Amino acid sequence: MEENKDWRDIYFSRDYYLYLAKHLTPERTRKEVDFLESTLAIKRGYLILDLGCGFGRHTLELGKRGYRAIGIDRSEDLIEIAKEEAKKEKVFNVEFYIMEYKDIEKLGYKFDVVFSLYTSFGLSTYEEDKEAIEKVYNILKKGGKFLIDIENRDALLRYFIPYSWDILNDYILLTEHHFEPESGYYISNRLVFDLKNNTKKEFVRKIYLYTPSEIAHILEEKGFTIEKFIGDYDGKRFHIGSRRLIVVGTKK
Structure with a gap:
């Protein structure tokens, strides 16, 4: 292991992409974006933020469907790959930035939808996650939706x-x-x-494993109204044995 280096910078590197890329198939990505479109009622003209976008597979798929989407991630390696893919696939209505969640207000936009998939929350400290959720609230339009997907601790x-x-x-x-x-x-x-x-x-x-009540409390504390809990990308209701814990909040 490299000394004095944040574990996230080591884990989420180009190596991460190389051994996961073929496992995360285009078909899987399309189904997950279908779920986002349906769950968040995404419409033409919406501005969408992918928080912790990794190598950009969801951002790119949204771009291919005609949406304007922005992806941010702290990993220089993964953002570089995302930009390479956007150029290769000629997807021009997406943007990618190397950025910490606490800095998202610097983007200078108000978003209709923000989502964070596959346990991007829980990788930082509890206080950093709370700060990030507050920043998300600030950059959302009134009535905008925020979806967080994390691992289900109970299961x-x-x-x-x-x-x-x-x-x-x-x-x-x-x-x-x-x-x-x-x-x-x-x-x-x-x-x-x-x-x-x-x-x-x-x-x-x-990763810090949030309980449903913990993540709901933070969202409500920062001003969100909890809309629903979902158990997986098939849209089924959350229960103790669900594979995922997906929470949708709306800005009041």
């Missing part, structure tokens, strides 16, 4: 698996998981073996 712990492995493309992933009940953090130590280049890298992923 993750109910079906807890201490070790897992997977083969993705030319990579073997071995992961050890553990949960810290005192702090609420779920930590994954991952070894990635690159079969093509015969190399090995170690990554750490640390």
